[in-house]
Amino acid sequence: MRNIIFKELKELSRDGRFKSAVVISCILLLLALITGVNQYKKSNQQLTESVSKERAIWETQGAKNPHSAAHYGTYAFKPKFALSLLDYGVTKYTGNSIFLEAHNRNEASFSEATDQTSLARFGTLSINFVLIYLFPLIIILIGYNSYTKELENKTLTMLKSQGVSSVKLILGKWFATIIPIFILTIFTFLVIGVVLSNVHDLAFFSWSSLMTLLGSYLVYYLIISTITVLVSLLSKSSGTSLVSTLLIWILFSFITPKVATNFANEAHPYPSKSEFNAAVAEDKKNGLDGHNPWNEAAQKLESETLEEYGVDKISELPFNYSGYRMQKGEEHEAQIYKKHYDILNEIAIKQNKVYGSLSFLSPFISLRFLSMDVSNTSDKLHWKFTNAAEKYRLQKQEFLNYDIKDNSKYGERGYTMTEKKFKQLPRFNFTPPTNLEIIKENTQNILFLCLWLFLPFVGLLIFSKNK
Numbered sequence: 001m002r003n004i005i006f007k008e009l010k011e012l013s014r015d016g017r018f019k020s021a022v023v024i025s026c027i028l029l030l031l032a033l034i035t036g037v038n039q040y041k042k043s044n045q046q047l048t049e050s051v052s053k054e055r056a057i058w059e060t061q062g063a064k065n066p067h068s069a070a071h072y073g074t075y076a077f078k079p080k081f082a083l084s085l086l087d088y089g090v091t092k093y094t095g096n097s098i099f100l101e102a103h104n105r106n107e108a109s110f111s112e113a114t115d116q117t118s119l120a121r122f123g124t125l126s127i128n129f130v131l132i133y134l135f136p137l138i139i140i141l142i143g144y145n146s147y148t149k150e151l152e153n154k155t156l157t158m159l160k161s162q163g164v165s166s167v168k169l170i171l172g173k174w175f176a177t178i179i180p181i182f183i184l185t186i187f188t189f190l191v192i193g194v195v196l197s198n199v200h201d202l203a204f205f206s207w208s209s210l211m212t213l214l215g216s217y218l219v220y221y222l223i224i225s226t227i228t229v230l231v232s233l234l235s236k237s238s239g240t241s242l243v244s245t246l247l248i249w250i251l252f253s254f255i256t257p258k259v260a261t262n263f264a265n266e267a268h269p270y271p272s273k274s275e276f277n278a279a280v281a282e283d284k285k286n287g288l289d290g291h292n293p294w295n296e297a298a299q300k301l302e303s304e305t306l307e308e309y310g311v312d313k314i315s316e317l318p319f320n321y322s323g324y325r326m327q328k329g330e331e332h333e334a335q336i337y338k339k340h341y342d343i344l345n346e347i348a349i350k351q352n353k354v355y356g357s358l359s360f361l362s363p364f365i366s367l368r369f370l371s372m373d374v375s376n377t378s379d380k381l382h383w384k385f386t387n388a389a390e391k392y393r394l395q396k397q398e399f400l401n402y403d404i405k406d407n408s409k410y411g412e413r414g415y416t417m418t419e420k421k422f423k424q425l426p427r428f429n430f431t432p433p434t435n436l437e438i439i440k441e442n443t444q445n446i447l448f449l450c451l452w453l454f455l456p457f458v459g460l461l462i463f464s465k466n467k
Helices: 002-013 016-059 066-072 118-122 127-143 148-152 156-161 166-197 207-234 238-267 273-285 296-309 321-361 363-374 379-407 435-441 443-465
Strands: 074-077 097-101
Touching: 002 166, 016 074, 016 127, 016 166, 066 097, 066 379, 074 379, 097 379, 127 166, 127 207, 127 238, 127 363, 148 156, 148 238, 166 207, 166 443, 207 238, 207 363, 207 435, 207 443, 238 321, 238 363, 273 321, 296 321, 321 363, 321 379, 321 443, 363 435, 363 443, 435 443
Parallel strands: none
Antiparallel strands: 074 097
């Protein structure tokens, strides 16, 4: 088997097509890495400046009524994650900042896609693009004729006459197909790791996450290598093997993901923007309004509060009831937004489940999910960011409303909070899940990748024994 591996690798080293493919891939990887690092530095600098300026605006707005400051608002910014320059995921389309104001839960805005031309539809050169689309083509180039060439060169009979078992022959060719792409992939990830380790102000980079990505791609390449050699084993000619393997690659990488996406969208469609807003407005209409003390919900809150504190009039309460009512109204509206955004999130989860359950048709789907999650560029990460921003918005509203409640008198006009007090509002901070948590969330994807590796490999061994 060792001799077979060395012989295959020696032939491969003389193959000009392989050399050209590797050189082109390396050039593309280098360009993607350079542009990715530059783009990351630029975006991270903009993020740092925006966070700093927005905080300065908040802290220097001067003495102001707290509720006016609540409507004045501030921004929560999504951090730039280190591995996002390896896999962009959905970050170009989900927005990177959320405006936090009283009474409203806003969506993320200022996505990178809005600033791009229509040419962006043709795709963006990224490291992930090379790894997930081009490297499998290199594997196909290496292994599509691994067995059929022995038939066409009439050397198979000679090999068998020398006592070479079919299983060892196939395994030797399997290893020879894997080794070059493994070396290239490991080298690529080591270079990426070294570069990322030396980027200034890099956020949330860890070698464990990078190695998780490396392991995921290596398993995917094992799957593609196994299927490629298996197809060569079952084909009668190299041409048939090449066409069949390319069709499988197209099915894995383009057709199945598109079909799965359409199926998930049809099974669990999102409501339109107008439908969503109408549903929120309907729930708000009869609920507690912090600005309207006369509606039914406000009257009920007033009665309950007076009874709780054992007084007859609002003016007798040990705090300013206006600030208390506004905060309770804010909490009520937040529950309405939570209800409807949870519905959207549930739809997203159902779509992902449908999409992920179709991974048995293509290992590409499982790898794609896993890659985006580890890189912190998935829709799941975006949902976690928006929920963290909403939690901070409520914290900010409580900070402002309770200042009215605790530091002003009922009926007082023109109350202002000092500029110094604005600085006491904690800063927004978002921390992504740990690598271990991400792995636990992707148990199904890891299982599907393992099954995709195991079943074709068993088939390879079974069919090779019959040759």
